Amino acid sequence: MPTTAVEAKIAPSMLSSDFANLASEAERMISFGADWLHMDIMDGYVIASLRKHTKAYLDCHLMVTNPLDYVDQLGKAGASGFTFHVEVSKDNWQEIVKEIKSKGMRPGVALKPGTPIEDVYPLLEGENPVEMVLVMTVEPGFGGQKFIPDMMNKVRTLREKYPKLDIEVDGGLGPSTIDEAAAAGANCIVAGSSVFGDPEPGRVISLLRTSVSKCLKPNFI
Ligand SMILES: O=C(CO)[C@H](O)[C@H](O)COP(=O)(O)O
Numbered sequence: 528m529p530t531t532a533v534e535a536k537i538a539p540s541m542l543s544s545d546f547a548n549l550a551s552e553a554e555r556m557i558s559f560g561a562d563w564l565h566m567d568i569m570d571g572y573v574i575a576s577l578r579k580h581t582k583a584y585l586d587c588h589l590m591v592t593n594p595l596d597y598v599d600q601l602g603k604a605g606a607s608g609f610t611f612h613v614e615v616s617k618d619n620w621q622e623i624v625k626e627i628k629s630k631g632m633r634p635g636v637a638l639k640p641g642t643p644i645e646d647v648y649p650l651l652e653g654e655n656p657v658e659m660v661l662v663m664t665v666e667p668g669f670g671g672q673k674f675i676p677d678m679m680n681k682v683r684t685l686r687e688k689y690p691k692l693d694i695e696v697d698g699g700l701g702p703s704t705i706d707e708a709a710a711a712g713a714n715c716i717v718a719g720s721s722v723f724g725d726p727e728p729g730r731v732i733s734l735l736r737t738s739v740s741k742c743l744k745p746n747f748i
């Protein structure tokens with residue numbers, strides 16, 4: 528299990544950015560105080576082209592059926608975190624995690640709203656555990672959907688069991704939903720439309736961070 532302190536990580540989802548200006552959009556978010564850039568992946572070309580322009584942590588969320596097919600490609604493209612879905616990796620997650628680590632990336636596992644939290648427990652135990660769990664708070668697919676508050680039960684359960692784990696939430700996060708997610712124990716926050724759609728993205732990033740930081744209990748450290 529991870530032993531480092533749990534920290535707030537704010538990750539604007541580049542799915543909501545202006546794709547024609549990806550490099551300057553990334554630079555803009557980092558200058559506004561973003562910690563990570565969240566990349567929703569269909570293939571690795573976008574990662575490779577953005578990597579040429581930024582040193583930022585590229586937090587890649589693989590919404591694909593065969594994650595193993597993407598490990599080598601994303602490793603070469605310069606991905607930082609590689610988060611695959613538990614629903615498509617029940618039989619080969621150990622091999623996927625090993626491959627991710629061998630390419631120098633950080634493994635994470637995501638689960639869809641209909642998937643029980645117990646399904647990720649095996650991936651957090653043993654010799655080669657994942658280092659982050661991404662609790663989807665909308666159905667994967669596109670930005671701008673409504674946050675599903677029931678998912679906070681999963682976050683709470685996970686935080687109680689794993690005080691030092693990075694727990695990421697993704698979908699519908701913004702000023703009106705962050706307090707609920709932070710109170711449940713989420714520390715990595717993906718936010719697309721709420722950040723890119725605001726005239727002051729830096730203000731939203733800072734608000735998200737403040738909410739998470741307030742809830743980081745001493746026992747998480
Ligand atoms: O994984 C995703 C969609 O499947 C995106 O990361 C997510 O939609 C972020 O966008 P928003 O904050 O607008 O909901």
Ligand SMILES: [Fe+2]
Pocket residue numbers: 540565566567588697717
């Ligand atoms: Fe995502």
